[in-house]
Amino acid sequence: xxxxxxxxxxxxxxxxxxxxxxxxxxxxxxxxxPQKYRKQLxxxxxxHAHSEVVGMLPEGNWLTRAPSLMRKAVLLAKIQDEAGHxxxxxxxxxxxxxxxxxxxxxxxxxxxxxxxxxxYPTLNWADMGAVGWLVDGAAIVNQTALAKxxxxxxxRAMIRICKEENxxxxxxxxxxxxxxxxxxxxxxxxQDAVNRFWxxxxxxxxxxxxxxxxxxxxxxxxxxxxxxxxLRQRFIDRTVPQAEAxxxxxxxxxxxxxxxxxxxxxGEINFDELKSVITGxxxxxxxxxxxxxxAHKNGAWVREAAVAYAEKKSKA
Amino acid sequence: METNIALxxxxxxxxxxxxxxAQRMCEWCGHGPVLEEDIAMSNMGLDLIxxxxxxxxxxxxxxxxxxxxxxxxxxxxxxxxxxxxxxxxPNTDFAYTMMRSFLHGCLSYLQFRTLVKSKDDTIAxxxxxxxxxMTYHVRHASEWIIRLGDGTDVSHQKIKSALENLWQFTxxxxxxxxxxxxxxxxxxxxDLSLLRAEWDQMVxxxxxxxxxxxxxxGGYQSKGGFNGAxxxxxxxxxxxxxxxxxAYPDAIW
Numbered sequence: 001x002x003x004x005x006x007x008x009x010x011x012x013x014x015x016x017x018x019x020x021x022x023x024x025x026x027x028x029x030x031x032x033x034p035q036k037y038r039k040q041l042x043x044x045x046x047x048h049a050h051s052e053v054v055g056m057l058p059e060g061n062w063l064t065r066a067p068s069l070m071r072k073a074v075l076l077a078k079i080q081d082e083a084g085h086x087x088x089x090x091x092x093x094x095x096x097x098x099x100x101x102x103x104x105x106x107x108x109x110x111x112x113x114x115x116x117x118x119x120y121p122t123l124n125w126a127d128m129g130a131v132g133w134l135v136d137g138a139a140i141v142n143q144t145a146l147a148k149x150x151x152x153x154x155x156r157a158m159i160r161i162c163k164e165e166n167x168x169x170x171x172x173x174x175x176x177x178x179x180x181x182x183x184x185x186x187x188x189x190x191q192d193a194v195n196r197f198w199x200x201x202x203x204x205x206x207x208x209x210x211x212x213x214x215x216x217x218x219x220x221x222x223x224x225x226x227x228x229x230x231l232r233q234r235f236i237d238r239t240v241p242q243a244e245a246x247x248x249x250x251x252x253x254x255x256x257x258x259x260x261x262x263x264x265x266x267g268e269i270n271f272d273e274l275k276s277v278i279t280g281x282x283x284x285x286x287x288x289x290x291x292x293x294x295a296h297k298n299g300a301w302v303r304e305a306a307v308a309y310a311e312k313k314s315k316a
Numbered sequence: 317m318e319t320n321i322a323l324x325x326x327x328x329x330x331x332x333x334x335x336x337x338a339q340r341m342c343e344w345c346g347h348g349p350v351l352e353e354d355i356a357m358s359n360m361g362l363d364l365i366x367x368x369x370x371x372x373x374x375x376x377x378x379x380x381x382x383x384x385x386x387x388x389x390x391x392x393x394x395x396x397x398x399x400x401x402x403x404x405x406p407n408t409d410f411a412y413t414m415m416r417s418f419l420h421g422c423l424s425y426l427q428f429r430t431l432v433k434s435k436d437d438t439i440a441x442x443x444x445x446x447x448x449x450m451t452y453h454v455r456h457a458s459e460w461i462i463r464l465g466d467g468t469d470v471s472h473q474k475i476k477s478a479l480e481n482l483w484q485f486t487x488x489x490x491x492x493x494x495x496x497x498x499x500x501x502x503x504x505x506x507d508l509s510l511l512r513a514e515w516d517q518m519v520x521x522x523x524x525x526x527x528x529x530x531x532x533x534g535g536y537q538s539k540g541g542f543n544g545a546x547x548x549x550x551x552x553x554x555x556x557x558x559x560x561x562x563a564y565p566d567a568i569w
Binding site for chain 2: 070072076086175185294299301308309312
């Protein structure tokens with residue numbers, strides 16, 4: 001069936017698609033797009049949505065133990081935002097032709113991934129500070145870049161989500177600042193949290209550019225606008241002074257300011273650990289998957305009841 | 317009874333009831349049957365925490381000893397908590413959770429609807445905000461009770477079981493003592509006995525739509541949550557909720 005006419009049509013589509021991207025216009029759901037572009041965006045958006053939903057778990061772990069009513073309310077509002085982001089991005093991803101149930105099924109069966117960071121445990125209250133400040137801080141750096149991506153629904157979702165992530169990061173930093181001004185035990189909790197989260201957060205930006213496959217096409221199509229290493233550097237540069245301001249130590253002996261490059265230099269990231277966590281062997285991979293699967297399984301009868309009731313009503 | 321002492325206790329009862337239910341809602345976070353319900357339950361949890369904070373802050377002000385909302389919430393033991401026992405009952409499953417929210421919500425809605433006319437301006441103001449919230453909570457829970465009752469055989473059994481097991485905590489919702497009597501006289505509090513008929517009507521209507529039979533009177537009914545007589549569940553809830561401030565009393569969070 002690969003007739004010259006079809007090839008010509010295909011080429012016309014590709015040219016128009018490329019021209020649209022070069023001119024800075026967004027690609028919208030009904031526009032023609034290469035299969036590879038559609039597949040890549042679906043992968044990114046569904047992973048992103050899964051990350052929001054799985055990300056509710058490590059913070060939910062401290063919700064019932066939040067040490068003040070204000071902190072409880074702020075944390076609950078933050079986690080609720082994450083659920084909202086998940087819902088919003090799932091809807092965005094659905095515009096690419098796969099429905100939410102199918103994406104969730106891919107998550108629950110382990111076919112789809114989510115952010116590696118959520119496979120680390122939250123072990124003390126300061127972790128709520130570290131997660132907000134560092135994890136959401138890293139997410140903001142990533143998502144600010146994604147807000148300029150070429151796929152309209154994703155780009156618009158990111159603009160809206162970044163506003164909320166800014167609040168999340170600030171509340172996390174505020175928790176850390178409070179802890180660092182607090183008692184000796186509180187300072188120890190804060191330092192312990194940063195010690196455990198710093199390196200896994202740097203891994204959130206993915207492998208180093210030399211080992212990052214697929215990046216060329218993604219850059220050309222403005223699915224990705226900056227490299228993993230660029231974004232990681234941007235995060236480090238903005239975060240180190242924040243750590244200094246509250247007196248928490250970044251656990252990296254090689255970390256130092258380079259006045260010539262005007263960037264921080266930092267130690268070697270253990271990418272074997274990232275690989276290991278991504279392939280299912282992090283400290284909480286099994287727990288997180290069990291928690292999501294249990295929630296899905298335990299909620300099945302509720303969803304079935306809602307469908308059965310709606311069907312009865314539509315017949316009535 | 318002095319009005320201020322009665323008013324303090326009245327506010328703490330409302331705040332405790334809201335906070336304990338909020339804590340139960342927090343337990344669901346990330347584990348809901350569908351993402352939309354995670355969002356809804358978080359939303360209701362947030363409303364309830366807000367109600368608790370408002371009434372605790374007012375109670376602390378009335379008490380005038382410089383305590384804060386957190387001092388009241390985190391540094392009292394089971395016997396000092398004045399919530400209705402219904403709200404401390406465990407989540408068990410989504411049916412229990414919705415039934416608990418519904419039975420409590422109907423009364424809370426009616427109570428705040430009356431309290432917006434309270435002669436105490438702070439109570440009236442706090443109630444105005446809470447009334448809007450409870451209107452939504454009741455609607456949300458009612459819709460689910462109807463869906464579950466008239467959904468599948470499994471969902472019907474589960475919501476039926478929730479109703480039958482939680483019913484023993486419903487009479488207690490209407491309990492009153494000299495705190496209420498003192499404040500009713502001065503036009504501050506509302507007479508819960510006057511709300512019973514309307515509560516019955518709200519409940520009966522939803523149960524009928526859900527094809528559920530209202531449990532008959534005569535079984536065991538719990539008493540005295542609002543004066544500190546609780547079920548076994550509250551102690552566990554509080555030990556989790558209060559752990560950090562109790563373990564580090566000098567810390568400011």
